[in-house]
Amino acid sequence: MTWNKQTLIKMLMTAVSGAAVLSASLPARAAEPITLHALMEDVPETKIIEALLPEFEKQTGIKVEFEKIGYPDMHDKLVSQLTASQSYYNVLEVDFLWAGEFPAAGWLADLKPFVEKSKYDLTPFIPSTLDLLGRTKDQLFLVPMYNYSMGLLYRTDLIGDEKLKAAYKTATGKELALPTTLEDYVAISKFMKANAGVAGAAMQGQRGDPNSMEFSNYLFSAGGSYLNADGKASLDTAEAKKALDLYVDNIQHGAQQGAVSATLDDTMRLMCSGSAFSMVTYWWMLPQMDDAAKCPTVAGKVGLSVMPGGHGESGGWGWGIPKNTSPEEQDAAWTFIQWVQSKDVSVKRALEGHAPVRSDVYDDAAVLAKYPFYKTAGDVVSTGKSFPIFTYSAQYEDLLGTQLSLAAGGQATSEAALKAASDGLQGLLDK
Amino acid sequence: MHNAIKKGLAARGREWRTGWAFALPGLLLLAIVMGFPLAYACILSISSMTLIKPQLLPLVGFKNFASMIGDSLFWNALWLTVRYSAVTVVGEFVIGLGIALMLNRTVRMKPVYFAVLTIPMAMSPISVALIWRMLLQPNLGIANHLMETFGLPRLDWLGTPGMALWTMAAIDIWQQMSFVVLILAAGLAALPRDPYEAAEVDGARGWQQFVYITLPMLRPVAAITIIIQLINEFRTYDLPYVLTKGGPGNATEVLSFFAYRRAFLGLSLNEGAAAAFVLLLIVLLLTVIFFAVLERSQSGEGRK
Structure with missing residues (x-):
């Protein structure tokens, strides 16, 4: 066989057309399902949400996995991921004590555009729970998750x-x-x-x-x-x-x-x-x-x-989205945050002992019927002061x-x- | 003659090239996995890099070292590390030697004892710390329950400033001792029998044989064991992290924990790197001593 220019061109054309036929015959690759990974403090609140996760997955097809550890180890583990080129954790549970540090370091995505795009209503949130997490007129890095007054x-x-x-x-x-x-x-x-x-x-x-x-x-x-x-x-x-x-x-x-x-x-x-x-x-x-x-x-x-x-x-946790994740992951994370802090899910959580950040949950009849002490809890939250x-x-x-x-x-x-x-x-x- | 020299030089050149060809992959790998992090840590320690402003420039020279040296907590951490290392190494060596001597005698089920002894060594320090934290829990832990059973007062093992460091040292000795036992037992097993037989003929007692024969002959192995353990103890981090978080007060804040606090709680990667670099220099110094001792013991053996 002589390896002249013509033979080479013929072989290349055959290979290219073969590849084209092969790719056309394959079904379009389905979009990879997104799995959200969150590092969570190992406390009752986390377990309450975890029990509801199958409901979210059924509704949206987005899987959420919680990695539960003690509070003292959380900061370091998060920082090492947030300073990496890509964070393994694509939805964040952020303590109010880090609400100054994380945005200052440029690790969190601004949630304001997400709120505006999805027309998410923030008015039911108790204002102090938003202020505690560093909300400003122009930016919102964290959505309140629960309070720990x-x-x-x-x-x-x-x-x-x-x-x-x-x-x-x-x-x-x-x-x-x-x-x-x-x-x-x-x-x-x-x-x-x-x-x-x-x-x-x-x-x-x-x-x-x-x-x-x-x-x-x-x-x-x-x-x-x-x-x-x-x-x-x-x-x-x-x-x-x-x-x-x-x-x-x-x-x-x-x-x-x-x-x-x-x-x-x-x-x-x-x-x-x-x-x-x-x-x-x-x-x-x-x-x-x-x-x-x-x-x-x-x-x-x-x-x-x-x-x-x-x-x-008085303290609290918030949900955040790391900057060093893909837009698809960020969208999925925002979908999750909207769901988990919705009135319905917040009431379900409260019936299991959740510490609400929405005023409409403290007033909910079913919640007060099951836990009359939520009235005192409301006083604890309203009189609390912040570190x-x-x-x-x-x-x-x-x-x-x-x-x-x-x-x-x-x-x-x-x-x-x-x-x-x-x-x-x-x-x-x-x- | 001229051709012979040329051939010789060519052969040496080939040998040199072949040597480098074999050594180069390994050296490159070492440069990547060790050299790069080391160089990066060195640059970090003289940079202005923090987690809030993650940029190396401008370089600040020895400012980070000066800031660390001017901090009384650094000297406290260094002094604690020295005391902690000294106590743990002496404890591990004395108890380890005692056990190794017992196992050196002909005892039944020796392999079983060795197997049991390796269990603490096989456990991760984090697991060890968590287990001991539960055992020493002042109210619900088994240690105080046993103390009470024997009519002794309950103790706050990790919460009493004067006791916390030594409790941590005792846990460390418990875990690390098995390594010392294994090394010393191997050293003892390798000692020649002749000097002992001669000593017995001369009427030397057991302790005299130990002092005048066993200890001198075991010296090279003992020196190496002590140096290895000293290096290990200087780097201790896991135990204070899990057991005490450096407290109560600063009672258990050893040097590696000090470096961690600077880097991750203080968000100052540069100062944390400077502290880690000082620790590295100390460990390097100990390593040099280790190799010097090793070489001297080898040359000593060679002269025998």
Whole structure:
């Protein structure tokens, strides 16, 4: 065979026409079904949504997979994906503490165009839940998912116990009743530890998110704040000192052994096992404690109130879409966000214990019939105050947590810890 | 004669080229998987790269190192790392040597003991930390339950500032000791019998044989084991991450955890890289010592 130019052209033409015939005879390739991957905190709220996912898949054909992990590992895992060329997670659950950092780093897609294109109605969302997540007039990076305002869970059987009431009256001259001030709460906590055979408070004192969130309740209830009216750090105040002194007093004399290293999981287990009188925690923990199958010892014996002193820590999670995903994935993610935050799905979630971000869910008759305490929950949400939200919120949480941990362990005075925490906050605000 | 030299040079050239041809793929692979990350980390440590402003330029020289060295937390972390490494390595070596000596005797079911000993080593440090965290949970953990059963007070193993680091060290010793046992047991098994027989004839007692024969002859293996473990301990990250998050206060914030906090919580990849680079220099120094000890022990053996 001679390999001349003509033979080569003939062979090329045959190959090209063959390929064309072959491709025409094949059916058009179906569009790849999109699977949404989300990294989720391993809490009841996630499980509530997870149970409804088959419904979404049936409606839209979009599959959603949740990867559930503990809160402390979430930030790092998300950051490593968001800084990659393409993120594995194509729909995001974002804590309000990262609501300054993630948009500042340019990792989140602006959802405003999605809202406008789909004519999505944001008016039912409680305004503070949108503000908490950094909503501005021009941009919207996160749609509220659920709130985690904190209140006081307490044992109604212990506070109503006649023997304990008499003992408390003898010891303090006061009636044993639901505390209305921070001082009263710490006093009752210490009394319960000494007299009721339980820890007065299940406290989450591990350095970082656990103790920072917990302390914020004490700070707000004592009348303190992280920032003053001028937006400057204001932790070295008399109110903050009172809050920290009471926090240290409670963790050392009212809380369970090991409170300085305890996490949210530890406190939940303790309260659930009936070994604690109270815990300052997220209000939506109440349905978990009231579940006779999960917590038979305390089910029906736990009440919820606004943080003694009047203000608790208020936080929330939002849904976001990473920039480093394809337009198809972003559209699918937006479809999911609209569905999961719709009134119908929010009510279904609320009936399972969801902490709503839509006002119309708090007013829903079916929800109130099943959970009368949602009225108190509404008060907890409306009186809540927020941790400072800025680019370095996560770092500040770690910095504050370290100082609180030093004070709780007796390694620093409350004055020194608060000065370091205040200076650190100002330093990060100025960065 | 001239041709012979030419042929010789040509042969040497061929040998040189063949050598490089064989070595090059491996060297290239090493350059990619080790050299590139190392060079990148080096550049990162002198750059202005943060997660918020992800750009290397402008380079800031040693500013990141200076900022780290000026931070008292860095020195605290370094001092903790030194103490932690010293305690864990000594603990692992002393207990490991004791077990290795016991296993060196003719005992029944020796393979079973070795198999059991390798279990902690085969477990990932994260799993080990999670298991121990449950065991040491102050209220519901089994450790305090046992303490109470024996009439001892309950302890806050990981929440007491003075105790947390040593609890972590004990867990580390538990996991890493099996590696030390295996290496030392192999070293002991390889020791010649003659000196012991001569010592027995001379009437030397057991402890005298241990001090004057076993320890000196085991020195090269022991030195290598200690250096390997020292390097391992300096890099400890998993245990404080899972057990304490560096707390209570700063009681367990070792150097690698300090670097992690700088990089990921402080969003300062450059400062985190600088801290990691200091850690790398320490580990490199230990590695140089390791090879020096290895070479000296080998040349010592050669002279015998």
